[in-house]
Amino acid sequence: MTTLGQFAFVNPLHRLKHWNPQTRKRVDCWHNRGKECFLCNKGAAQIHDYTYGIYISKDNEVKYMSVNLSTHSHFQRIFSALFDDNINPCDTVFEFTKKQITNFDGKIMNGYDLVKTDQEMFVAEIFRPSPLSPNQNKIRKFRWAVPEELINKIVKHDGKPFNLIDLFLLLKDKAPRLQDKTAKSYAVKLLENGVLDIRKAKEYRH
Numbered sequence: 091m092t093t094l095g096q097f098a099f100v101n102p103l104h105r106l107k108h109w110n111p112q113t114r115k116r117v118d119c120w121h122n123r124g125k126e127c128f129l130c131n132k133g134a135a136q137i138h139d140y141t142y143g144i145y146i147s148k149d150n151e152v153k154y155m156s157v158n159l160s161t162h163s164h165f166q167r168i169f170s171a172l173f174d175d176n177i178n179p180c181d182t183v184f185e186f187t188k189k190q191i192t193n194f195d196g197k198i199m200n201g202y203d204l205v206k207t208d209q210e211m212f213v214a215e216i217f218r219p220s221p222l223s224p225n226q227n228k229i230r231k232f233r234w235a236v237p238e239e240l241i242n243k244i245v246k247h248d249g250k251p252f253n254l255i256d257l258f259l260l261l262k263d264k265a266p267r268l269q270d271k272t273a274k275s276y277a278v279k280l281l282e283n284g285v286l287d288i289r290k291a292k293e294y295r296h
Contacts, residue, residue: 092186093146093185093186094186094207095146095155095183095184095186096146096180096212097142097144097145097182098152098213099180100166100169102141102143103141105139106139108129108134110129117129119136138162138242139156139158140157140159140161141154142154146212150217158199159239160191160199160239161201162238163237164202165202165204167234173233174233181211182207183207183211184205184206187204187205194239194240194265195266197267235279235290235292235293236276236291240276244260244261250285251286252286254277254278254281257280257281261273
């Protein structure tokens with residue numbers, strides 16, 4: 091499946107979901123609302139759901155597209171590369187293709203790919219959501235030096251003491267397909283005075 095689209099913003103709405111086997115549908119995780127979640131209590135896995143707003147024509151109507159964590163991280167890497175080249179992803183019309191993509195540690199996942207096109211943008215910046223909003227375009231400010239997918243798997247260890255070897259082993263446990271050299275570079279990046287510092291996963295643009 092291939093279609094054309096332009097992002098209204100590059101920072102999506104993030105929600106936690108569960109798969110309910112009884113209704114065979116995704117349902118909200120109540121922890122998102124600060125309440126007790128009976129599906130969490132039953133041990134049901136949380137699903138990261140990211141909703142992007144996109145334009146598919148010049149009619150200025152925002153459509154919404156929900157993607158999984160792997161696709162979201164793939165999109166964010168593409169956006170970061172464009173920002174590095176002083177290109178605003180929201181000024182770009184992309185070709186969206188539903189296909190299998192490779193996540194950060196080499197695992198094949200179902201998702202979406204983006205290819206930049208030379209087509210004229212559907213909606214000019216003045217008619218889009220303000221990039222100055224604190225909820226929009228946060229990726230302008232930083233890049234993920236360590237993949238967001240991996241950070242989500244180790245965030246509960248933030249602030250705990252680690253030596254380089256133990257952190258390396260933790261990263262390999264969470265991402266077995268990650269190359270040793272890459273895992274070591276991430277471990278070095280995330281350690282600060284013998285403590286895991288998740289904040290170091292982000293490199294801020296100046």
